[in-house]
Amino acid sequence: xxxxxxxxxxxxxxxxxxxxxxxxxxxxxxxxxxxxxxxxxxxxxxxxxxxxxxxxxxxxxxxxxxxxxxxxxxxxxxxxxxxxxxxxxxxxxxxxxxxxxxxxxxxxxxxxxxxxxxxxxxxxxxxxxxxxxxxxxxxxxxxxxxxxxxxxxxxxxxxxxxxxxxxxxxxxxxxxxxxxxxxxxxxxxxxxxxxxxxxxxxxxxxxxxxxxxxxxxxxxxxxxxxxxxxxxxxxxxxxxxxxxxxxxxxxxxxxxxxxxxxxxxxxxxxxxxxxxxxxxxxxxxxxxxxxxxxxxxxxxxxxxxxx
Numbered sequence: 001x002x003x004x005x006x007x008x009x010x011x012x013x014x015x016x017x018x019x020x021x022x023x024x025x026x027x028x029x030x031x032x033x034x035x036x037x038x039x040x041x042x043x044x045x046x047x048x049x050x051x052x053x054x055x056x057x058x059x060x061x062x063x064x065x066x067x068x069x070x071x072x073x074x075x076x077x078x079x080x081x082x083x084x085x086x087x088x089x090x091x092x093x094x095x096x097x098x099x100x101x102x103x104x105x106x107x108x109x110x111x112x113x114x115x116x117x118x119x120x121x122x123x124x125x126x127x128x129x130x131x132x133x134x135x136x137x138x139x140x141x142x143x144x145x146x147x148x149x150x151x152x153x154x155x156x157x158x159x160x161x162x163x164x165x166x167x168x169x170x171x172x173x174x175x176x177x178x179x180x181x182x183x184x185x186x187x188x189x190x191x192x193x194x195x196x197x198x199x200x201x202x203x204x205x206x207x208x209x210x211x212x213x214x215x216x217x218x219x220x221x222x223x224x225x226x227x228x229x230x231x232x233x234x235x236x237x238x239x240x241x242x243x244x245x246x247x248x249x250x251x252x253x254x255x256x257x258x259x260x261x262x263x264x265x266x267x268x269x270x271x272x273x274x275x276x277x278x279x280x281x282x283x284x285x286x287x288x289x290x291x292x293x294x295x296x297x298x299x300x301x302x303x304x305x306x307x
Contacts, residue, residue, distance in 0.1 A: 165227035184246035193232035269303035
């Protein structure tokens with residue numbers, strides 16, 4: 001009887017030792033495996049960091065995991081989720097269990113003064129063992145941002161183009177209808193611009209367009225939107241301004257251009273047309289009224305403001 005009990009205890013102890021060894025061996029293999037990954041790779045339980053590869057430790061500025069854990073044992077403390085309106089994955093200390101398989105979560109990691117963007121993915125590799133990888137997409141994000149900004153700028157003057165302005169105006173119009181906030185449109189045309197091109201050449205005309213846009217931009221408020229509307233025309237969306245306020249602004253701009261000494265043509269003038277948002281306005285209607293006002297300003301002799 002006693003022999004049977006001792007044998008049973010030995011078997012139980014042996015099984016426990018085998019389980020402990022296999023568990024340690026599993027984690028050892030995992031640590032070896034993640035070192036082959038160039039991306040930041042972390043092994044965690046449902047809540048705490050177990051291991052991190054050298055690529056991750058080096059990026060974060062730690063010598064080893066022990067040093068890392070002195071700062072935090074929770075992985076979520078090392079990054080910030082970039083959330084959208086319909087996603088919020090990193091919640092609670094056991095967040096790794098809640099992320100669907102294959103789901104990429106966009107996050108940011110800050111080291112010193114530098115913030116970089118990553119795609120994070122979680123894989124369950126064993127009961128209470130998860131592998132979290134961070135793939136750096138900062139360069140791709142930066143390139144995409146640069147392309148996006150180039151697409152919304154006028155190539156010559158480097159201010160907003162017509163398409164971008166209409167996008168901004170659509171948003172402003174929508175907000176105005178909801179909150180009943182005023183705004184105005186100021187349409188600007190360089191007087192006798194064809195004569196500039198015919199007399200001095202198109203390079204001189206381009207120079208005038210660049211200088212006019214630069215001068216106007218320097219005189220506007222930071223919250224106002226300014227774009228090249230096409231050819232020698234420019235357009236301003238003056239946020240939260242009334243017709244009277246826009247008239248004063250346009251007059252100040254007109255006078256500034258009139259007295260400015262341009263590089264080649266020396267002196268030019270501009271005509272201005274203004275419209276104010278009305279309740280039933282569309283993008284086309286509010287711009288059309290400004291265009292009609294501009295036409296009248298030019299018909300009245302140019303170099304003037306009309307509303």
